[in-house]
Amino acid sequence: MARNAKGGDAASAADRDVELLELYRRMLIVRRAEERLSQMFADGEVPGFIHLSIGQEAVPVGVCAALRLEDTLASNHRGHGHALAKGLDLERFFLEVMGRAEGVCGGRGGSMHIADMGVGMLGANGIVGAGLPIAAGSALAHQVRRTGGVAVAFFGDGAMAEGTLHETLNLAALWHLPMLFVCEDNGWGEFSPTSRQFTGDLIALAGAFGIDAATVDGNDVAAVARAASKVVAAARDGCPQVLRCVTNRVHGHYEGDPQRYRDPADLETLPNHDPLRRCAAKLGADDVAKVTAEVEDRIAAAVAAARAGTEPDIARARADVYSPCEAAHG
Amino acid sequence: MAETRFGKAIGQALADAMRDDPDVVLFGEDVAVPGGPFGVTRGLLDAFGPERVRDTPISEATIVGAAVGAAIGGLKPVVEIMFMDFCGIAMDAIVNQAAKARFMFGGQCSVPMVLRTPHGAGVGAGPQHSQCLEAWFAHIPGLRVVCPSNAADAYGLLRTAIDHPDPVIFVENKSLYAAKGDLPENAGPIPLGRLRVAREGADVTVVAYGAAVGTALTAADALAADGVSAEVLDLRSIQPWDEAGVLASLAKTHRLVVVHEAVEAFGVGAEIAARMADVGFDELDAPIVRVGAPFMPVAFAPNVEAAYLPGAAQVAAAVRRTLE
Numbered sequence: 001m002a003r004n005a006k007g008g009d010a011a012s013a014a015d016r017d018v019e020l021l022e023l024y025r026r027m028l029i030v031r032r033a034e035e036r037l038s039q040m041f042a043d044g045e046v047p048g049f050i051h052l053s054i055g056q057e058a059v060p061v062g063v064c065a066a067l068r069l070e071d072t073l074a075s076n077h078r079g080h081g082h083a084l085a086k087g088l089d090l091e092r093f094f095l096e097v098m099g100r101a102e103g104v105c106g107g108r109g110g111s112m113h114i115a116d117m118g119v120g121m122l123g124a125n126g127i128v129g130a131g132l133p134i135a136a137g138s139a140l141a142h143q144v145r146r147t148g149g150v151a152v153a154f155f156g157d158g159a160m161a162e163g164t165l166h167e168t169l170n171l172a173a174l175w176h177l178p179m180l181f182v183c184e185d186n187g188w189g190e191f192s193p194t195s196r197q198f199t200g201d202l203i204a205l206a207g208a209f210g211i212d213a214a215t216v217d218g219n220d221v222a223a224v225a226r227a228a229s230k231v232v233a234a235a236r237d238g239c240p241q242v243l244r245c246v247t248n249r250v251h252g253h254y255e256g257d258p259q260r261y262r263d264p265a266d267l268e269t270l271p272n273h274d275p276l277r278r279c280a281a282k283l284g285a286d287d288v289a290k291v292t293a294e295v296e297d298r299i300a301a302a303v304a305a306a307r308a309g310t311e312p313d314i315a316r317a318r319a320d321v322y323s324p325c326e327a328a329h330g
Numbered sequence: 331m332a333e334t335r336f337g338k339a340i341g342q343a344l345a346d347a348m349r350d351d352p353d354v355v356l357f358g359e360d361v362a363v364p365g366g367p368f369g370v371t372r373g374l375l376d377a378f379g380p381e382r383v384r385d386t387p388i389s390e391a392t393i394v395g396a397a398v399g400a401a402i403g404g405l406k407p408v409v410e411i412m413f414m415d416f417c418g419i420a421m422d423a424i425v426n427q428a429a430k431a432r433f434m435f436g437g438q439c440s441v442p443m444v445l446r447t448p449h450g451a452g453v454g455a456g457p458q459h460s461q462c463l464e465a466w467f468a469h470i471p472g473l474r475v476v477c478p479s480n481a482a483d484a485y486g487l488l489r490t491a492i493d494h495p496d497p498v499i500f501v502e503n504k505s506l507y508a509a510k511g512d513l514p515e516n517a518g519p520i521p522l523g524r525l526r527v528a529r530e531g532a533d534v535t536v537v538a539y540g541a542a543v544g545t546a547l548t549a550a551d552a553l554a555a556d557g558v559s560a561e562v563l564d565l566r567s568i569q570p571w572d573e574a575g576v577l578a579s580l581a582k583t584h585r586l587v588v589v590h591e592a593v594e595a596f597g598v599g600a601e602i603a604a605r606m607a608d609v610g611f612d613e614l615d616a617p618i619v620r621v622g623a624p625f626m627p628v629a630f631a632p633n634v635e636a637a638y639l640p641g642a643a644q645v646a647a648a649v650r651r652t653l654e
Contacts, residue, residue: 074399105435105436107436108434108436109436113435115439117402117435118438123431123435126426127422127426127427130395130422130423132392132395133392134396134398134399134402136392136395136399137398137399137400137401137403138400138403139399140355140396140399140400140403140405141399141403143381144355144381144400145353145405151399163391164392167387167389167391167392168392170387171387171389171392171396174387175384320436320437321432322474323440323494323495323496
């Protein structure tokens with residue numbers, strides 16, 4: 001079943017056209033970047049595994065609209081949206097995912113471990129649930145160093161059965177960490193529906209730790225942005241928050257996954273819930289066309305630049321296993 | 331020069347590091363109010379306050395994961411895992427997160443954290459509280475592994491570890507906590523990767539680390555009575571280990587024994603023996619002999635535990651084998 005949560009808030013400031021258009025533009029960058037990656041992966045131009053977040057763009061874009069540059073986020077294996085929404089440069093993104101030396105991680109991380117410390121993007125993560133404690137530690141650093149920053153952990157509903165979620169909720173509540181837990185609830189954990197993986201309820205779980213939790217329609221970018229602005233402010237004051245965003249995973253667990261385990265009728269309904277389509281319906285057609293042309297140009301330019309990237313060499317890679325200050329630290 | 335217990339020297343290093351650098355924070359199970367299961371962190375909560383010295387819930391995976399995030403965020407966390415055996419629960423954070431962040435993010439960040447943890451048998455703690463698992467960590471690119479043998483080294487190596495930009499696994503043999511040693515008044519940091527010659531000798535090189543250094547020195551005393559001069563090397567750090575220092579000693583003695591409390595098979599001693607069989611082949615006049623625990627878990631029964639631990643007699647017998 002395609003998934004939307006009720007989000008019946010009356011139109012507010014975030015719905016104003018110009019802001020909505022900007023949110024649309026940011027979602028479209030993620031969408032077009034991933035569509036392009038899908039094609040490049042099929043063509044053999046992108047090695048390894050990629051996990052696309054097509055259908056989920058409203059969540060990272062809506063949440064990151066409420067964040068400052070100094071705020072930090074820890075992501076997961078489906079992290080392209082988090083990286084780009086937090087401000088990772090598009091060209092260095094493509095360079096990294098293609099395994100190029102000029103990539104943001106020197107081609108060492110690729111899609112599943114992409115990070116940009118300069119924009120507070122602490123890393124995608126190949127291990128489900130591993131980003132949660134890292135975000136808690138980042139929140140601890142914000143707290144002790146008085147940065148005023150917030151740390152966000154993006155995780156899927158597939159991570160709800162990982163112990164690190166339960167441990168981190170507890171630690172965040174105990175230490176009053178400036179931390180936001182964002183669950184991208186797409187109904188699937190790898191190849192199985194969440195209903196066959198988890199008997200709990202995230203909102204009730206948060207409540208058990210005394211943490212405020214809310215559910216929002218994760219396919220409505222304005223609703224996500226409004227909810228995020230509220231929970232980020234509370235988290236910044238040392239009240240950790242949970243925001244559950246109900247959304248849909250359109251592509252497979254990994255690119256190339258034929259999704260034979262999904263009901264075809266269900267997949268056919270997904271376009272009706274598409275966050276970009278829903279957002280575009282609220283915008284003027286001319287604005288949408290203009291933004292679309294601009295984003296497509298940017299993607300094309302970034303891909304062209306990335307194709308000119310060079311292959312990294314193993315000597316340079318080996319040099320980054322340890323810090324370079326051997327002489328000073330021994 | 332003041333006489334100090336091993337555990338106290340570690341506490342002193344933590345206190346001095348926290349005094350010198352406001353980014354050093356300490357957290358772990360029972361490290362704050364209770365002062366640590368072995369009393370190592372006693373007094374630090376009073377000295378530095380609850381923001382920087384924190385008790386955690388019993389959540390090893392999240393303790394270490396949070397240390398990674400805190401370290402990337404500009405703090406220098408020192409976390410404690412109460413027994414090395416409990417690292418099993420935290421292995422993802424150690425192996426996949428702490429060890430790899432610098433590398434996989436292209437050198438964008440460091441992870442300047444220290445994980446302190448006690449290893450070792452001899453206190454009746456049984457199979458799940460006694461293991462020496464340092465070889466696990468020495469096998470992981472990106473981690474530093476340190477194991478001091480005495481109070482002064484514990485102080486100096488921990489000061490280095492806390493200031494080090496890489497994640498350091500700092501292993502403390504729990505049988506040493508009460509051991510007394512001299513701690514110089516102006517003790518400073520000791521670099522990683524440089525061994526200490528614990529006893530000079532001419533006939534055979536005995537390499538050890540942690541509590542096994544004491545075992546090796548006892549064996550050297552016994553051997554000296556028989557006219558055998560053993561040189562005892564204290565590795566101090568296991569990753570990196572001082573290959574050049576071991577080779578220099580081997581070039582003098584032409585015989586090598588490697589001793590550790592950890593099980594002998596697939597251990598640190600195997601790596602040292604393999605390297606010396608390669609780069610030191612021309613120096614060797616005898617097979618390299620390893621001394622470690624038998625390939626079995628630590629038993630609870632005191633007599634079995636005592637029989638399990640590699641002792642000075644075994645080290646002396648190994649040395650004699652190299653002299654046959």
